[in-house]
Amino acid sequence: MSKTKPSGLIHYEMLFIIPNKFTDDEAKNIFKKVGQLLTSNNGNISLENYWGKKKFAYPIKNEYYGYYGLYEFDLERNLVAEINNKLRLDHNILRFLIVKKELKDEKQLKKEEEIKAKIENKKNKVKEEEKKEEAKIKKTNKKSTKKEDDSKIDLKNLDTKLDDILNIDNLL
Numbered sequence: 265m266s267k268t269k270p271s272g273l274i275h276y277e278m279l280f281i282i283p284n285k286f287t288d289d290e291a292k293n294i295f296k297k298v299g300q301l302l303t304s305n306n307g308n309i310s311l312e313n314y315w316g317k318k319k320f321a322y323p324i325k326n327e328y329y330g331y332y333g334l335y336e337f338d339l340e341r342n343l344v345a346e347i348n349n350k351l352r353l354d355h356n357i358l359r360f361l362i363v364k365k366e367l368k369d370e371k372q373l374k375k376e377e378e379i380k381a382k383i384e385n386k387k388n389k390v391k392e393e394e395k396k397e398e399a400k401i402k403k404t405n406k407k408s409t410k411k412e413d414d415s416k417i418d419l420k421n422l423d424t425k426l427d428d429i430l431n432i433d434n435l436l
Contacts, residue, residue, distance in 0.1 A: 273308070273338040275367050280351070280360035281324070282331040288317065291331035294356045301350060302335060305343045311336035330358055336365065 280298065282291045295314050302309055315332035324330070339347070344362060351360050368376075 272340065274341055274344075275310075275336065275338050275365050276344065276362055277365040278302075278335045278337070278360060278362045280333050281358040282333065282356060283325075283358045284317070284327050284329040284331070286331070286356070288331070291317075295331070295333040298333065298351070298357070299335060301347060302337050302339070305339065305347060307337045307339040307343070307347075309335055309337045324358060327358065 278298075282294050286294065292314060295312075299309060299312060311334070313334040315334065317329055317331050319329055320327070348362060351357050
């Protein structure tokens with residue numbers, strides 16, 4: 265068994281932040297230059313997203329906003345270190361992170377879809393049970409209001425009967 269790492273193309277994902285000191289057009293040009301850096305090192309870009317200006321959760325180097333960019337690409341393992349060094353020395357990039365991304369095969373995608381379907385089924389069952397409980401509560405509320413109405417009617421009848429009894433001339 266070899267202790268060396270396998271060569272060949274590996275799928276990576278890179279997210280980076282461009283400082284707020286640039287305009288949107290300048291940030292887009294920097295985004296394109298990063299893409300050119302990847303392709304010049306024999307990288308195959310499979311996804312590129314320019315997210316635009318976003319607010320940070322906390323200040324980074326006294327900056328509160330930055331332009332986000334995302335690339336997914338295939339590249340040889342030994343060239344990632346070169347790109348990492350070039351981006352670290354580039355003053356136009358505030359922060360960046362390159363991670364290895366696992367590509368999912370059809371079996372994994374099917375499993376995820378099955379899990380999502382199960383979750384949806386459970387949510388639907390819970391919603392149906394809640395609707396049934398609400399319907400039961402409404403029925404009991406209707407019954408209780410009918411009982412209250414019946415008791416009111418009974419009280420009215422009782423009052424009329426008492427009045428009739430009291431109106432009799434001979435109580436004794």
